[in-house]
Amino acid sequence: MSTENSLITEVAADVLSGVDPQAPTGALHPLWPTLVELGWPQVGVAEARGGVGGTLRDLTELVAATAASGVSVPLAEASVARWILGAELESAPLVVAATSTDAVPWARFASHVVVCLERGSAYLVERGEVEPGENLAGEPRDALRLTATTTPLPDAPPHEDVLARSALLNAAALLGAARGAYEHTREHVAQREQFGRPLIALKAVANALAEMRVHLGATETAVARAVRVHEQEPGRALVATAAAKITAARAATSIARSAHQLHGAMGVTREHPLHHVTRKLWAWRDECGTERSWSIELGRIALGSDEPELWERTTA
Amino acid sequence: MDSSLGELRREVRGLCREWREAGRYRPRPDAWLRSFDLAFSRELAGRGWLGMTWPKALGGGERSNRARLVLTEELLRAGAPVAAHWIGDRQIGPSVLRHGTERLQREILPGIAAGEFVFCLGMSEPDAGSDLAAVRTAATRVPGGWRIDGRKIWTSHAHRATHAYLLARSERSEVKHVGLTEFVLDMTASGVSVSPIVDMAGSHHFNEVVFEDVFVPEHRVIGAVGNGWAQVTEQLSYERGGPERVLSTYPVLAGLLDAADDGLAAEVGELVARLATLRALCVQVADSLDAGEAPVRAAATLKYLGTAFERDVLECARRATGSGVIAPESPLGEAILAAPGFSIRGGSSEVLLSILAKQEVRR
Numbered sequence: 125m126s127t128e129n130s131l132i133t134e135v136a137a138d139v140l141s142g143v144d145p146q147a148p149t150g151a152l153h154p155l156w157p158t159l160v161e162l163g164w165p166q167v168g169v170a171e172a173r174g175g176v177g178g179t180l181r182d183l184t185e186l187v188a189a190t191a192a193s194g195v196s197v198p199l200a201e202a203s204v205a206r207w208i209l210g211a212e213l214e215s216a217p218l219v220v221a222a223t224s225t226d227a228v229p230w231a232r233f234a235s236h237v238v239v240c241l242e243r244g245s246a247y248l249v250e251r252g253e254v255e256p257g258e259n260l261a262g263e264p265r266d267a268l269r270l271t272a273t274t275t276p277l278p279d280a281p282p283h284e285d286v287l288a289r290s291a292l293l294n295a296a297a298l299l300g301a302a303r304g305a306y307e308h309t310r311e312h313v314a315q316r317e318q319f320g321r322p323l324i325a326l327k328a329v330a331n332a333l334a335e336m337r338v339h340l341g342a343t344e345t346a347v348a349r350a351v352r353v354h355e356q357e358p359g360r361a362l363v364a365t366a367a368a369k370i371t372a373a374r375a376a377t378s379i380a381r382s383a384h385q386l387h388g389a390m391g392v393t394r395e396h397p398l399h400h401v402t403r404k405l406w407a408w409r410d411e412c413g414t415e416r417s418w419s420i421e422l423g424r425i426a427l428g429s430d431e432p433e434l435w436e437r438t439t440a
Numbered sequence: 441m442d443s444s445l446g447e448l449r450r451e452v453r454g455l456c457r458e459w460r461e462a463g464r465y466r467p468r469p470d471a472w473l474r475s476f477d478l479a480f481s482r483e484l485a486g487r488g489w490l491g492m493t494w495p496k497a498l499g500g501g502e503r504s505n506r507a508r509l510v511l512t513e514e515l516l517r518a519g520a521p522v523a524a525h526w527i528g529d530r531q532i533g534p535s536v537l538r539h540g541t542e543r544l545q546r547e548i549l550p551g552i553a554a555g556e557f558v559f560c561l562g563m564s565e566p567d568a569g570s571d572l573a574a575v576r577t578a579a580t581r582v583p584g585g586w587r588i589d590g591r592k593i594w595t596s597h598a599h600r601a602t603h604a605y606l607l608a609r610s611e612r613s614e615v616k617h618v619g620l621t622e623f624v625l626d627m628t629a630s631g632v633s634v635s636p637i638v639d640m641a642g643s644h645h646f647n648e649v650v651f652e653d654v655f656v657p658e659h660r661v662i663g664a665v666g667n668g669w670a671q672v673t674e675q676l677s678y679e680r681g682g683p684e685r686v687l688s689t690y691p692v693l694a695g696l697l698d699a700a701d702d703g704l705a706a707e708v709g710e711l712v713a714r715l716a717t718l719r720a721l722c723v724q725v726a727d728s729l730d731a732g733e734a735p736v737r738a739a740a741t742l743k744y745l746g747t748a749f750e751r752d753v754l755e756c757a758r759r760a761t762g763s764g765v766i767a768p769e770s771p772l773g774e775a776i777l778a779a780p781g782f783s784i785r786g787g788s789s790e791v792l793l794s795i796l797a798k799q800e801v802r803r
Contacts, residue, residue, distance in 0.1 A: 331794070333800060337800055338741045346717040348720070418713075419710045419713070422712050
């Protein structure tokens with residue numbers, strides 16, 4: 125990580141260290157009001173639009189750090205909603221953004237939802253009744269019943285931009301959860317003794333840990349690249365996001381598998397903190413567009429291009 | 441950042457197109473190891489593209505590693521015949537620059553930069569493959585220098601090389617990592633003999649090189665006597681971080697864009713995502729080198745993931761073939777038969793994982 129962002133990482137570490145990831149049943153995590161007070165959902169949103177300054181990169185660091193701690197909060201979803209709405213509804217307790225209506229993240233805790241469907245213009249809806257659902261990480265993913273009045277948002281960014289920003293934050297969250305899973309595992313294999321020595325002394329264990337590190341490194345690189353493209357060449361943001369999202373999702377699968385394999389039976393209990401990150405890896409890899417749908421999208425773009433386009437516009 | 445990178449990119453593309461259209465080369469997978477054309481290497485030298493990061497006084501261009509990445513990427517993308525200068529430009533030159541005496545630098549570097557010197561790598565031996573520290577080739581002190589006796593194998597292009605890099609044992613030691621020394625040898629020296637080792641595709645780039653009582657003058661030692669292990673592992677970590685660890689099968693991937701149907705879209709998309717990430721990793725490695733850092737972890741990560749990517753490109757291309765028959769001399773056929781080497785040369789994937797694991801335990 126470059127020094128430029130070390131301040132935000134330090135702030136995040138201060139806020140998140142020692143926090144128990146387990147949230148009480150039926151309520152938002154008690155850390156959430158603190159994050160709102162600190163303005164985290166407004167980081168990376170222009171000040172003219174109700175933001176608190178900071179860059180998109182700062183925001184992705186906060187999202188990643190939160191995920192790494194294992195805490196579940198609607199940071200990414202609230203942040204995207206704030207980015208769409210600007211100063212509107214500033215005092216509402218929680219507004220989340222969604223690109224579909226059947227699995228809206230955190231809907232039950234929100235007062236409003238910003239809905240950006242694939243074909244159609246964005247609108248704002250008061251939450252109303254929801255059909256509760258959850259993802260593999262136990263996070264609310266509720267179906268909206270669209271009975272309430274909807275307010276069109278003619279100035280909202282197009283669906284594609286909302287999807288690109290949501291998926292970028294999803295990739296950053298996967299990166300964070302992967303960092304968390306990696307750190308838990310690294311500590312575990314260094315400390316846990318079996319066969320009379322630390323697990324890391326076994327070649328197979330050391331190699332599996334190194335392979336986790338390799339996938340983590342690739343994800344760091346892919347997310348950093350996508351953030352840079354969002355900031356500097358917004359016209360290519362969707363393609364760069366696709367690459368980051370796919371890289372992060374692949375890493376999620378591999379890292380979660382190895383993390384559990386290396387933790388042995390120790391890692392499968394409710395009591396052990398590992399599941400707070402691995403369940404997120406399993407849940408998030410197919411959210412904000414499944415890994416497969418992003419792969420097909422990127423594959424079609426590539427197959428519809430010639431080689432120079434692949435080289436210059438898709439992968440550079 | 442080097443402001444003329446775009447211009448450099450266009451120039452490299454132009455040159456490759458010109459040569460290709462004139463029928464002077466055929467784009468091939470694994471061209472950096474297999475496509476040997478001294479005329480092409482000298483053309484690059486004439487444009488200042490060999491040793492381009494080295495000091496001008498030594499024949500270099502004093503450009504950034506980022507600029508060199510632009511050059512190497514575009515050459516590999518074009519499948520251009522770059523094998524003649526690849527080893528000297530990529531690793532022996534930089535190693536001599538880091539550790540060699542001024543005399544050795546003046547003797548060797550301008551020759552590589554001019555495309556006059558062709559290097560082969562005397563590292564592996566019959567009993568020292570992945571376990572490089574097990575080398576037995578002996579360097580014995582004699583008046584004025586050293587006498588070399590031993591055998592190297594899997595030495596690519598030794599039959600065309602003017603010079604060899606050589607890792608030899610200068611001291612018998614309890615610990616095998618101690619007592620190794622690096623040398624530069626003339627391939628024309630008395631006592632050097634080369635015999636071909638043909639690979640499974642029937643092509644000849646590997647050789648066995650035998651050294652019998654070969655005299656090497658003292659000033660041809662690279663760095664410190666006995667410090668060979670530290671130097672060679674450093675050399676290898678630089679060697680690993682280049683785009684050739686990602687792009688050996690690029691001509692096949694480029695062909696896939698026409699061959700694949702929509703049923704392979706998801707697979708192609710995944711490969712494209714991996715390529716984008718790997719290219720970003722190459723930039724990261726080049727930037728670290730420009731910042732004076734040794735990107736050991738990033739380079740090992742790049743090679744580990746890059747060679748897996750190259751292999752998966754071939755699997756995808758195989759699924760895209762209609763007839764089910766792949767000719768051995770087609771780009772895909774050549775690549776499939778070359779592919780087992782990708783994750784072995786320059787440090788096998790297993791060795792890379794060990795290197796990475798050690799880094800993680802240390803921190």
